[in-house]
Amino acid sequence: MVKAVKVWTSVRLVRAVIAKNSDIPMIQQLEIIGTIYDLLALCSSYILNELKNESYEFELFNEDMYENVYNALNRYVCEEHERGERAAFDELKDFMYDYLNAGITIERCYAVVYYIDDLVKSRVHRGLTERHDIIKYNALNKQYNNKIKIIPKLRDTFVLQGDMHYRKETGSEFSLFRNRGVCACSRLDEYMVNYIIWDEDKIEDYPMNIYHLEKEHPIAKHFFDRDKLVFKIVPLTDMPLDKILDAKCQQKAFYIDKIYPDAEMILKKRYIDSVVKSENEDVDFLIYPEMLLTESMYEELSIQRSKKRPQVIVNGSVWKNKTNKSVVTDGNGKKIFEYLKKEPYIHTFEGKEYRELLDHEKNKEYSVLEIARLGRIGVAICKDLKNEYIKLFHKCIGTDILIVPACTNSMDLKSSAEEMAGEYNCAVLVANTCSARSSNGTDKRIGFISLPAKQKTDRTTLTIEYSQNECANHCKQACSSKLLVLKFKQTEQKDGKLSFSIKEVN
Numbered sequence: 001m002v003k004a005v006k007v008w009t010s011v012r013l014v015r016a017v018i019a020k021n022s023d024i025p026m027i028q029q030l031e032i033i034g035t036i037y038d039l040l041a042l043c044s045s046y047i048l049n050e051l052k053n054e055s056y057e058f059e060l061f062n063e064d065m066y067e068n069v070y071n072a073l074n075r076y077v078c079e080e081h082e083r084g085e086r087a088a089f090d091e092l093k094d095f096m097y098d099y100l101n102a103g104i105t106i107e108r109c110y111a112v113v114y115y116i117d118d119l120v121k122s123r124v125h126r127g128l129t130e131r132h133d134i135i136k137y138n139a140l141n142k143q144y145n146n147k148i149k150i151i152p153k154l155r156d157t158f159v160l161q162g163d164m165h166y167r168k169e170t171g172s173e174f175s176l177f178r179n180r181g182v183c184a185c186s187r188l189d190e191y192m193v194n195y196i197i198w199d200e201d202k203i204e205d206y207p208m209n210i211y212h213l214e215k216e217h218p219i220a221k222h223f224f225d226r227d228k229l230v231f232k233i234v235p236l237t238d239m240p241l242d243k244i245l246d247a248k249c250q251q252k253a254f255y256i257d258k259i260y261p262d263a264e265m266i267l268k269k270r271y272i273d274s275v276v277k278s279e280n281e282d283v284d285f286l287i288y289p290e291m292l293l294t295e296s297m298y299e300e301l302s303i304q305r306s307k308k309r310p311q312v313i314v315n316g317s318v319w320k321n322k323t324n325k326s327v328v329t330d331g332n333g334k335k336i337f338e339y340l341k342k343e344p345y346i347h348t349f350e351g352k353e354y355r356e357l358l359d360h361e362k363n364k365e366y367s368v369l370e371i372a373r374l375g376r377i378g379v380a381i382c383k384d385l386k387n388e389y390i391k392l393f394h395k396c397i398g399t400d401i402l403i404v405p406a407c408t409n410s411m412d413l414k415s416s417a418e419e420m421a422g423e424y425n426c427a428v429l430v431a432n433t434c435s436a437r438s439s440n441g442t443d444k445r446i447g448f449i450s451l452p453a454k455q456k457t458d459r460t461t462l463t464i465e466y467s468q469n470e471c472a473n474h475c476k477q478a479c480s481s482k483l484l485v486l487k488f489k490q491t492e493q494k495d496g497k498l499s500f501s502i503k504e505v506n
Contacts, residue, residue, distance in 0.1 A: 027100050030093055033143055035085070035125075036076065039096065040116045041141035041148040043109040044188055044197050048148070051187055056106045058191045066111035069099065073115045117192050122152030124212045133217035134336065138209050139198075148186075149198035151210075157375030157400045158229065159425050159452070162488035162500055176491065176498070177452045178459040181423040183395035196398065206393050208366040211337045215372060219311045219330060223284075223374045227489040229401075231429055232283045232310065233466065233482045234274045235446055236267060236292050238434035241407070245291065245319075247347070254347050254354040256291065256319035264294060270479050271297045275331070279308035281483065286331075288316030289433035290341075290382050290407040291324065301333030312369070316405040316431070317341065317381050322359035326379050326405055328369065337367040341381035342390055345408075366393050375400025382406040385416045385430070399426050406432045411445055414463060421450040422461040427486070434468050444468040449484055453499035462499040 026046060033039055047056075063070070072095040079088035099108070126135050139149035159177070166176040184190040186199035198206075213220040237244070244263040245256050259267070271293065278286055298315045309331025317326045324341035340363035344356035369377040378399040384390045385404050394402055402420060406413065417428035432447040444467045453462040466482045483505040490501040 026104055027097065030096055030100070033093075034089065035140075035142065036089060036092070036116060036120055037140035037150050038143040039089075039092075040113060040150050040195070041139075041144040043112045044150070044186075045144050045148045046104070046109050047106050047113065048187060048199055050106050054106070056110070058110065058188075061107065061110060061114065063114075066108075066115070069111045070115050070119075072096075072099075073112075073119050077119050077121075113188065114191075117194050120194075122194065124152070126214075133214045133220075135212040135214060136209050137212060138207075140195075146203065147200050149196075149203055151196040151198065151397070153192075153194055153196055153398060154370070154375055154400070155194070156373050158226075158373070158488045159375065159400060159427075161373065162491075165489040166491055177425055177454055180398075180425045181395070183392070183424070185396045196396070198396070202396060205389075206366055206396070207364055208368070208393070208397070209337070210368055210370050210376070210397075212370040213372070220371055222311050223371055226284075226374075228485060228487040230282055230284045231449070231484045231486070232274075232278055232281065232286045233429070233431045233447060233484070234270075234286065234288050234479055235432065235434045235468075235482070236270055236274075236289060236316075236479050238468070239263065239266075241435050244435065249349060249354050250357070252353070252355060253357040254349075255322065255357040259292070259294060267292055268294070268297050268300070272300060274479060274481060275301060275309060275313070276306075277481075278310050279306055283310040283483075285312050285314060285403065285429075286310040287314045287403055287429065287431040288405060289431055289436075290317045290326075290405045291319050292316055292407070292433060292435070293318050295320075295327075298327060298329055298333045301329070301331070305332040312336070312377070314379060314403050314405060314431070322357055323362050324356070324358060324381055326381055328379060336369060339367050339379040339381070340365070341384060343383040343387040345383050366397075368397055368399060377401045377403065380404050382408055382413070385413045385428070391416065391420060394420065394426065395424050399424075402426055402428045404428065404430045406430050406447065407436045408432060409436050411448070411465075414448060414450070417448070417450040418461040418463060421452050421463075422459055425452040427451050429484075437468065446482075449486075449502065451486075451499045451502060453497040455497050460497055462494055462497045462502070464502050464504070466504055 029042055033042060072092060076088050076092045079091060124135050124137055139145045139151060141150045163176040182190055185202045186197045189197045244259060246258045246260055247254055248257050293316045295318055311331060313329045313331060315327045315329060317324050325338055327338045328336045342363050344358050347354045376397060376399050378394050380390060380402060413430050420426045420428050429449045430447040434446055437446055445465050446468055448463050448465040450461050450463045453460045485503050485505050487501040491498055492501045
């Protein structure tokens with residue numbers, strides 16, 4: 001046990017010392033923290049540090065020994081509502097000084113972590129320079145976030161809503177799906193209920209940002225009482241790719257120099273037409289395939305605005321300057337976030353293999369969209385879905401919907417999608433283009449959506465494929481698109497598998 005001595009020093013000095021990763025007494029670090037999440041990060045950081053040198057069995061933690069910690073944090077929660085966060089936290093800090101003064105151990109710090117996790121409801125704070133309705137954050141804690149990231153677990157997603165409705169309607173004591181798989185992001189993380197705790201390794205591996213839509217954002221308002229999700233997938237065209245993309249080979253690499261002007265003019269018209277047509281289709285997510293867009297296409301949407309447009313547009317991807325970038329916008333082309341492809345495609349040409357030329361210095365960051373009562377929505381581009389390292393990010397952050405713009409001539413992505421759906425209760429939708437599948441003869445499958453499912457008591461998946469059918473007869477005039485309607489407060493059995501109701505609507 002380490003005895004803590006209460007030492008007062010300047011906040012500026014303490015911050016400077018911490019920034020240099022120097023060792024200073026934990027009791028002094030209390031002086032600079034200003035939020036409950038910084039306190040959670042401070043105690044978590046101490047625990048993970050000490051676990052490098054000694055062991056501790058979290059399962060043996062005895063709650064009865066730390067009633068004083070429970071009472072202090074319960075009082076903080078009550079006082080926060082009555083007097084405000086600052087006053088409540090100042091009072092809690094007074095308790096923490098005395099508590100840590102009595103000694104600092106892994107268990108005593110874990111008591112603080114345990115009861116914050118149990119009692120304190122997560123809240124995302126807006127920065128002074130941020131838009132009033134979108135908050136960009138990468139952790140709830142401001143201090144120590146190069147060592148520890150505190151991230152909220154979402155407790156009101158569409159999957160959990162569907163599960164609650166299923167239990168209420170059927171009177172079942174069992175959940176609709178098996179529990180989401182555990183992907184611990186630190187030694188502490190697997191014992192947390194309401195927060196995710198990333199350690200230094202995860203922070204280094206995955207630089208990321210979460211784009212949180214506040215309740216007043218029009219998209220958040222739209223989804224608040226929604227009981228279904230409508231996905232519109234626009235394959236755009238069945239033109240051969242070599243008539244669309246000017247691909248160049250250089251040594252063992254390939255890159256896209258441009259979209260041919262005639263093809264770009266056709267694709268741009270189809271893109272705008274598909275957005276306008278969606279205004280009367282109650283579309284939630286409008287999704288385009290990989291590499292067939294240019295920036296000028298989605299920028300066009302901001303010129304003629306409409307309140308009836310889809311809530312979220314996943315703009316396939318644009319290949320430019322060694323990046324393969326997907327931009328996610330609202331229905332009027334206003335950017336919410338962007339994502340850059342990380343796993344290169346291997347192109348075979350005249351018996352030789354060429355690797356997609358991606359600038360890895362530009363594409364390190366990960367991004368997800370966070371919407372109350374819906375969940376976290378992520379984007380991966382084509383072969384990203386086969387990359388275990390990239391999938392691990394979505395497991396760690398708790399992605400609920402993963403949208404995958406693709407341009408691939410196979411259905412090879414399906415096994416990875418089904419793993420994410422079956423093990424981690426993540427709905428995965430692959431939006432491919434008919435151009436990539438046009439050389440496959442009688443196999444007219446284009447893409448699919450994979451959902452979590454249960455077969456008796458077994459964990460499984462339900463995958464619904466969509467194909468090129470009679471729509472091919474009209475493709476030269478316009479892309480008919482595919483409309484998938486997922487009703488998450490309705491269930492149905494398919495091939496003995498129980499899952500949400502999902503149908504393709506013509």
